[in-house]
Amino acid sequence: MKALSLKQPFAELVVSGKKTIELRKWNTRFRGEFLIHASQNVDQEAMEKFGFDTLPTGCIVGKATLVDVKKYNNDKEFENDKDKHCASKEWGLHGFVLENAGRIPPVYCKGKLNFWNYN
Numbered sequence: 001m002k003a004l005s006l007k008q009p010f011a012e013l014v015v016s017g018k019k020t021i022e023l024r025k026w027n028t029r030f031r032g033e034f035l036i037h038a039s040q041n042v043d044q045e046a047m048e049k050f051g052f053d054t055l056p057t058g059c060i061v062g063k064a065t066l067v068d069v070k071k072y073n074n075d076k077e078f079e080n081d082k083d084k085h086c087a088s089k090e091w092g093l094h095g096f097v098l099e100n101a102g103r104i105p106p107v108y109c110k111g112k113l114n115f116w117n118y119n
Contacts, residue, residue, distance in 0.1 A: 003035035003118040005111030008055040009047050011038035013086055015062030015103045021085040025092035027069055030115055036062040036101070037111040037118075050086075059108040060118065064101035069094055 006014065006022065013019035014036055040058045047055070072078040072093040085095055109118065 001035055001118055002030060002032070002115045003037050003060060003111070004115055005037040005039040005113070007041050007043045007046075008038050008057055009043065009050045009052045010087070011036050011061055012052065012055050013050065014064060014098060014101050017101055019084065019086045020098050020101070021070065021081055021095040022098060023085050023087050023089075023091035024094045024096060026114070027071070027094045028066075028096070028115065031066055031068075033063060033065045033100075034115065035060045035104075035118055036064055037109070039111045046087075056106050058110070059106040060104065061106055062101060062103045064098040066096050067099050068097040070097055071095075 010019060014022065038055065038057050038059055038061045042057060072095060078089065078093070081095065
């Protein structure tokens with residue numbers, strides 16, 4: 001099954017349903033269900049912003065379905081979706097539109113860049 005690594009707290013925000021668009025600097029043709037991996041690297045500024053002290057890292061924490069990719073072409077469109085992507089443009093202008101996100105028991109493993117295969 002495909003997996004995608006996200007820094008915490010963004011992995012947590014996805015599996016809890018608070019973040020429904022994942023920003024990336026790259027596009028993908030992949031559509032379908034995938035695993036959410038919480039990478040070892042944590043965005044400490046975002047942890048504080050969203051009120052988290054500690055979250056699991058280095059493990060698969062959930063799954064979601066990628067249904068579309070939205071390309072942000074202007075500031076207004078990007079700002080209109082701020083409550084869905086919970087991030088800044090530095091993360092990218094390709095919005096992976098997610099549905100059916102949910103939590104699973106942690107499975108510890110190393111992550112990789114881009115979508116990667118977890119067996």
